Amino acid sequence: MRIKNHPILDFEEKERVKFYWEGEELWGYEGEPIASALHAAGIKVLHESIKRSHPRGFFCAIGNCSSCLVIVDGVPNVRACTEKLRAGMRVEMQKGVGPALSSKE
Amino acid sequence: MENDFLSTGIPSLEQIEAIVPSKARREKGPFVVIECFQEIPCDPCYHSCRFGAICEFATINDIPKVDWDKCTGCGICVAACPGLAIFVVDETFSDTECLVALPYEFLPLPEKGEKVSLLSRSGAELATGEVHRVVPGRKPAGTTVVWVRAPKELSMEVRNIRLTGRGGANRE
Amino acid sequence: MTLLKTTELAIIGAGPAGICAALEAASYGVEVTLIDRGDMPGGQLVKQTHKFFGWHEKSAGTRGVVIARDLAQRARKDPNVQFMGSTEALGYYKDDGTLLLETPYGIEGVKPKRLLVATGASEKMLLFPGNDLPGVYGAGAVQTLMNVHGVRPGQSVLMIGSGNIGLIVSYQLAQAGVHVEALVEALPQIGGYAVHASKIRRLGIPILTKHSIKEAYGERCVEGAVIWEIDDRWQGIPGSERDLKVDVICLATGLSPLCEFLWQAGAEMTYIPALGGFVPVYDENMQTTLSGVYVAGDVASIEEASTAMAEGYLAGVAIAHSLGKISDVDFEAKRKGYLKELEQLRAGPTSKKIVEGLAVLRDETGKRVSV
Numbered sequence: 048m049r050i051k052n053h054p055i056l057d058f059e060e061k062e063r064v065k066f067y068w069e070g071e072e073l074w075g076y077e078g079e080p081i082a083s084a085l086h087a088a089g090i091k092v093l094h095e096s097i098k099r100s101h102p103r104g105f106f107c108a109i110g111n112c113s114s115c116l117v118i119v120d121g122v123p124n125v126r127a128c129t130e131k132l133r134a135g136m137r138v139e140m141q142k143g144v145g146p147a148l149s150s151k152e
Numbered sequence: 153m154e155n156d157f158l159s160t161g162i163p164s165l166e167q168i169e170a171i172v173p174s175k176a177r178r179e180k181g182p183f184v185v186i187e188c189f190q191e192i193p194c195d196p197c198y199h200s201c202r203f204g205a206i207c208e209f210a211t212i213n214d215i216p217k218v219d220w221d222k223c224t225g226c227g228i229c230v231a232a233c234p235g236l237a238i239f240v241v242d243e244t245f246s247d248t249e250c251l252v253a254l255p256y257e258f259l260p261l262p263e264k265g266e267k268v269s270l271l272s273r274s275g276a277e278l279a280t281g282e283v284h285r286v287v288p289g290r291k292p293a294g295t296t297v298v299w300v301r302a303p304k305e306l307s308m309e310v311r312n313i314r315l316t317g318r319g320g321a322n323r324e
Numbered sequence: 325m326t327l328l329k330t331t332e333l334a335i336i337g338a339g340p341a342g343i344c345a346a347l348e349a350a351s352y353g354v355e356v357t358l359i360d361r362g363d364m365p366g367g368q369l370v371k372q373t374h375k376f377f378g379w380h381e382k383s384a385g386t387r388g389v390v391i392a393r394d395l396a397q398r399a400r401k402d403p404n405v406q407f408m409g410s411t412e413a414l415g416y417y418k419d420d421g422t423l424l425l426e427t428p429y430g431i432e433g434v435k436p437k438r439l440l441v442a443t444g445a446s447e448k449m450l451l452f453p454g455n456d457l458p459g460v461y462g463a464g465a466v467q468t469l470m471n472v473h474g475v476r477p478g479q480s481v482l483m484i485g486s487g488n489i490g491l492i493v494s495y496q497l498a499q500a501g502v503h504v505e506a507l508v509e510a511l512p513q514i515g516g517y518a519v520h521a522s523k524i525r526r527l528g529i530p531i532l533t534k535h536s537i538k539e540a541y542g543e544r545c546v547e548g549a550v551i552w553e554i555d556d557r558w559q560g561i562p563g564s565e566r567d568l569k570v571d572v573i574c575l576a577t578g579l580s581p582l583c584e585f586l587w588q589a590g591a592e593m594t595y596i597p598a599l600g601g602f603v604p605v606y607d608e609n610m611q612t613t614l615s616g617v618y619v620a621g622d623v624a625s626i627e628e629a630s631t632a633m634a635e636g637y638l639a640g641v642a643i644a645h646s647l648g649k650i651s652d653v654d655f656e657a658k659r660k661g662y663l664k665e666l667e668q669l670r671a672g673p674t675s676k677k678i679v680e681g682l683a684v685l686r687d688e689t690g691k692r693v694s695v
Contacts, residue, residue, distance in 0.1 A: 108466075234374070
């Protein structure tokens with residue numbers, strides 16, 4: 048899913064870091080949005096809706112729409128499209144409104 | 153019909169005929185074909201021509217007009233046009249073939265001598281041709297100009313290429 | 325909360341409009357705080373790989389990404405401009421003139437003498453069954469993913485909307501090696517510039533006018549879409565359905581100004597569809613009904629980067645003048661120059677709708693804003 052050669056753009060080499068999605072080990076680039084790292088790994092479903100548990104992914108990718116809310120290191124309602132990936136981050140799918148209180152590990 | 157162009161993106165025969173020079177001029181050497189038919193605010197083509205072959209704009213929305221006596225068919229404007237709407241055609245290349253210069257912004261870049269598919273304005277395959285010359289654009293600003301050999305009768309049809317065997321415009 | 329600091333001009337949004345306003349005002353000695361929720365200035369320009377139109381002297385023929393880089397550099401180097409990145413503007417409280425910001429270090433308050441809102445616009449949503457499935461993305465989102473982060477959105481795309489954004493993003497998808505199955509447009513004509521349409525037609529991408537999406541389907545994400553022809557009353561024609569195996573449905577059906585901030589601040593708003601929906605009421609100097617609060621760019625009317633930049637320069641010089649940094653005579657000359665530029669950019673047939681919308685706004689402004 049990652050673009051290696053682009054006719055117009057050069058993509059900066061960034062540091063590869065390990066992170067966790069639903070307990071599974073994945074690799075991404077330091078500083079890229081979580082949604083981008085997940086998407087590159089083939090993960091499109093980030094969230095389940097409140098009433099009917101519909102699968103949701105990102106939509107606007109810029110922080111406007113709140114479609115991509117995930118739980119990061121125990122903190123709910125994090126926008127996956129704006130939150131930057133850091134090494135060792137534990138990301139989980141948020142189902143519905145998420146936990147009332149964050150449970151920082 | 154102009155209306156068709158605005159719903160398909162493909163100009164009519166009449167629109168094309170209106171932007172090409174006389175038969176006599178076409179037999180003299182390469183010439184530019186500016187497929188820009190809509191008034192939009194844009195003027196880099198006029199500024200890019202070193203020979204003054206594109207007439208000065210009265211207003212920013214003018215449709216470019218060409219002075220055929222001054223056009224040398226050098227192809228600089230092909231790379232300059234933001235809409236990638238300019239081509240150069242040389243019907244004097246040989247008895248059976250013409251050259252078409254077209255803007256190309258995909259990878260991989262074709263190489264001289266490579267056989268490619270010649271595509272029409274609607275992306276349909278017309279024939280195969282050989283790449284004659286590639287003038288690379290400098291990343292990120294430049295647009296590569298590819299000069300391709302095509303059957304002469306298709307000089308007003310061939311407007312894109314697809315690399316065969318190496319993937320194409322829609323693949324890396 | 326830290327002590328309130330003051331600034332002469334606070335600009336919310338460091339896209340083309342915001343940066344140009346900052347540079348213009350700073351050139352007259354105005355002290356500018358340029359704020360953006362992203363970590364870098366540039367706005368939507370950072371994703372635009374295509375070459376811009378407009379005047380040769382004003383960045384025409386230059387790629388959006390290069391314009392973004394140049395503008396951002398100029399803003400960062402300008403001693404009168406302080407850039408605050410990763411900072412979200414939360415609200416403006418007009419009674420005491422406080423602008424509330426959320427910075428990476430916490431909530432901060434600022435008291436600006438003048439405020440410019442240049443927050444741009446966001447994608448409109450389209451209603452169809454399955455529109456909330458992962459894989460339905462805004463066109464801007466696809467651009468961000470591809471051109472900023474280097475990630476392909478999927479394998480096969482259905483593009484909805486033939487305005488400039490739909491046409492350009494289809495081309496950018498092809499450049500990124502992604503297959504575009506089709507572009508559908510509800511109207512009988514292509515909405516964007518014909519040259520953009522010609523570019524994608526010669527790639528073999530079909531443009532289906534008078535077509536729309538009936539539904540998207542898939543178990544956990546988009547697996548396909550059904551498109552159909554629509555009649556003169558926007559109704560789908562049964563029997564004309566076509567099933568497309570796509571995994572991405574890209575919405576490019578128009579933009580709406582991101583003007584929540586202005587609603588909260590208490591600026592008068594008005595609904596003008598030709599300008600993009602709800603827009604602020606503003607005068608010829610880009611000032612809203614809130615004294616000292618200005619707007620520029622897509623938040624004022626959905627147009628192009630070239631008009632956003634011109635409006636930014638106009639707002640910048642108007643603000644400098646209101647702060648007494650430029651003489652009346654010099655201001656008048658500059659103002660006329662920028663207004664003329666905007667007029668010329670909007671003179672072609674493709675800007676007809678905008679011009680009509682602005683005329684409606686001028687009528688309203690004449691009644692409500694005291695200049």
